[in-house]
Amino acid sequence: MFAIRTENLKKRFGRFFALNGVSINVPMGKVYSLLGPNGAGKTTTVEVLNCILKHDYGKVQVLGLEIPKDCKEIRKRTGVLPQEYNGFTDLTVKENIEYFAKIYGDSKDHVKDIMRLINIEDLKDKKFGKLSGGQKRKVGIACALVGNPEIIFLDEPTLGLDPLARRNLWEIIKDLRKNGITIFMTTHYMEEAEVLSDIVAIIDKGVIIEEGNPKDIIGKLKVGNLEEAYITIIGDTSNER
Amino acid sequence: MRDSLRRIVATLVAITKDNLSNRITLFFIIFFPIILTLVFALVGYSFINSTIPTVYVINSAEREGNKLINYINASGLVNLIEVNNISQIPIGQTYVIIPNGYPKDRVEIYYSNDIIGEKVFMLLKYIINSYNSNNIVNGETISTSLNPISSLIIGAIGIAVSANALFGITGVTIGYERDKVLLRLASSPLRNIEYLIAIVLYQLILATISVLVILFSSYIMGLKMTISPIFIIPFLEGLFFFGGLGGIIVGLTPRGKIFLANVVSNALFFPLMFFSNAVIPSSALPYPFSIIINFNPISIINDAFRYLILYNNINDGLLYSFEILPFSIIFIALGAKLVKLREV
Numbered sequence: 001m002f003a004i005r006t007e008n009l010k011k012r013f014g015r016f017f018a019l020n021g022v023s024i025n026v027p028m029g030k031v032y033s034l035l036g037p038n039g040a041g042k043t044t045t046v047e048v049l050n051c052i053l054k055h056d057y058g059k060v061q062v063l064g065l066e067i068p069k070d071c072k073e074i075r076k077r078t079g080v081l082p083q084e085y086n087g088f089t090d091l092t093v094k095e096n097i098e099y100f101a102k103i104y105g106d107s108k109d110h111v112k113d114i115m116r117l118i119n120i121e122d123l124k125d126k127k128f129g130k131l132s133g134g135q136k137r138k139v140g141i142a143c144a145l146v147g148n149p150e151i152i153f154l155d156e157p158t159l160g161l162d163p164l165a166r167r168n169l170w171e172i173i174k175d176l177r178k179n180g181i182t183i184f185m186t187t188h189y190m191e192e193a194e195v196l197s198d199i200v201a202i203i204d205k206g207v208i209i210e211e212g213n214p215k216d217i218i219g220k221l222k223v224g225n226l227e228e229a230y231i232t233i234i235g236d237t238s239n240e241r
Numbered sequence: 242m243r244d245s246l247r248r249i250v251a252t253l254v255a256i257t258k259d260n261l262s263n264r265i266t267l268f269f270i271i272f273f274p275i276i277l278t279l280v281f282a283l284v285g286y287s288f289i290n291s292t293i294p295t296v297y298v299i300n301s302a303e304r305e306g307n308k309l310i311n312y313i314n315a316s317g318l319v320n321l322i323e324v325n326n327i328s329q330i331p332i333g334q335t336y337v338i339i340p341n342g343y344p345k346d347r348v349e350i351y352y353s354n355d356i357i358g359e360k361v362f363m364l365l366k367y368i369i370n371s372y373n374s375n376n377i378v379n380g381e382t383i384s385t386s387l388n389p390i391s392s393l394i395i396g397a398i399g400i401a402v403s404a405n406a407l408f409g410i411t412g413v414t415i416g417y418e419r420d421k422v423l424l425r426l427a428s429s430p431l432r433n434i435e436y437l438i439a440i441v442l443y444q445l446i447l448a449t450i451s452v453l454v455i456l457f458s459s460y461i462m463g464l465k466m467t468i469s470p471i472f473i474i475p476f477l478e479g480l481f482f483f484g485g486l487g488g489i490i491v492g493l494t495p496r497g498k499i500f501l502a503n504v505v506s507n508a509l510f511f512p513l514m515f516f517s518n519a520v521i522p523s524s525a526l527p528y529p530f531s532i533i534i535n536f537n538p539i540s541i542i543n544d545a546f547r548y549l550i551l552y553n554n555i556n557d558g559l560l561y562s563f564e565i566l567p568f569s570i571i572f573i574a575l576g577a578k579l580v581k582l583r584e585v
Contacts, residue, residue: 047424052424053583088258095255103248103431140425
């Protein structure tokens with residue numbers, strides 16, 4: 001069974017097609033990264049898969065459940081870290097995570113386990129608004145882990161973070177993968193995608209233009225790394241236009 | 242049902258805790274009502290002091306009484322309004338009773354137990370005694386702690402309830418949209434209706450605190466007001482009317498331009514506040530301003546509050562409440578329909 005499966009997914013805003021026939025298959029327990037320039041359709045894809053935006057055409061399944069029919073169940077079994085998530089700024093870290101625990105019907109003991117897993121126990125009484133960017137993302141991931149999700153969606157999880165904080169977050173993502181959680185991630189950082197992902201997909205103008213294992217893509221294009229592969233692919237499609 | 246209740250309570254607690262420690266929110270729910278109360282009281286006192294006082298008169302002595310009324314009117318020092326019975330006299334206003342047996346029996350003057358009431362009493366006593374050199378005046382203070390300033394303070398309550406309801410919903414939604422909290426909630430099991438109920442209950446808390454602050458400030462200034470339990474009706478109507486309006490504004494504002502909701506709320510609220518009967522009675526303004534003021538929802542809510550708190554007149558209070566009830570229901574229903582966490 002695939003964790004996520006879309007067939008010819010289309011989403012339109014007015015006359016503009018943000019997604020124009022996206023078909024992806026994300027196996028269970030893998031890290032899947034969606035790459036692409038600004039406005040390519042990465043966040044729109046995440047929001048359709050999170051049952052936030054209603055798609056106009058195509059078939060979408062998450063954990064074998066249909067969108068929009070089974071959205072209630074999907075929301076219970078998935079976790080999300082939105083892009084530049086800023087939380088309840090005047091609540092403490094613990095209060096923020098406990099709030100989501102109540103929403104998902106999770107226990108306080110599990111909140112403690114999550115804080116231990118993400119290594120944020122020392123921040124538990126600090127107000128969310130007083131945290132650094134890296135700490136906020138860690139808390140965001142902790143909130144996404146509430147309710148024992150089978151899939152976690154991370155929308156640009158390391159955007160604007162310093163290199164150390166970014167590396168720190170990579171380790172957390174690797175740990176989550178080891179625990180069998182499927183991770184669907186969007187990112188602008190090719191190095192990150194190359195290190196973390198089992199599968200990457202490059203999207204541009206709402207269309208998937210390349211998909212596969214990062215090493216296979218690099219080998220196929222005979223380039224040094226994923227960044228060069230990305231530039232080659234995006235450059236080619238830009239020239240075609 | 243139990244899950245739903247748990248999510249509503251958790252969201253209400255989170256929103257309340259998150260915002261009640263915010264200085265801007267504290268300003269709006271505590272300091273803004275105190276400032277409103279002080280400003281309204283000062284405006285009221287200076288207004289009363291700078292104009293000819295209005296005095297109500299009940300004349301039971303007919304011809305002799307009319308002569309006295311003409312004499313007082315001719316002095317130009319007070320504005321006399323003749324009424325048939327005490328129920329027609331607004332609360333806290335000075336009034337004169339000319340008894341059937343006048344001039345044998347003494348003229349009774351009832352005045353509020355404050356500096357303004359005493360000034361008007363002294364003035365009336367002087368005028369009446371100058372008409373008849375025998376001391377024919379008997380003074381009596383009105384057995385209420387209310388005076389015309391109380392009416393203005395009620396205006397502050399109307400404004401505080403409306404402002405908290407409108408800006409409570411737009412302010413919180415704008416902040417949470419900016420911080421991506423709404424996006425996070427949209428992908429959680431929290432339902433639209435649960436979020437809306439939590440946010441309306443949050444407004445209820447804000448407005449209740451503001452009303453208590455105003456009543457406490459008034460009490461310190463010597464104005465003791467007792468609130469009928471029926472007060473809850475126009476109070477909730479005001480909350481639903483302006484909360485619903487806030488929901489409509491937020492719901493119609495495009496995603497990504499949500500800050501515009503605040504601009505629209507300000508553009509709507511401030512004219513409504515200034516063109517209401519909170520400070521100026523509609524009868525004091527010429528047509529068509531008086532009509533605009535009378536149809537202003539803040540004025541209608543204020544009228545309901547005034548009848549229920551000042552005059553203890555439940556019938557008229559409820560009458561004003563029913564005037565705004567359909568709009569409150571329509572607005573809160575529309576707001577609930579338009580405030581959506583998600584499309585799906």
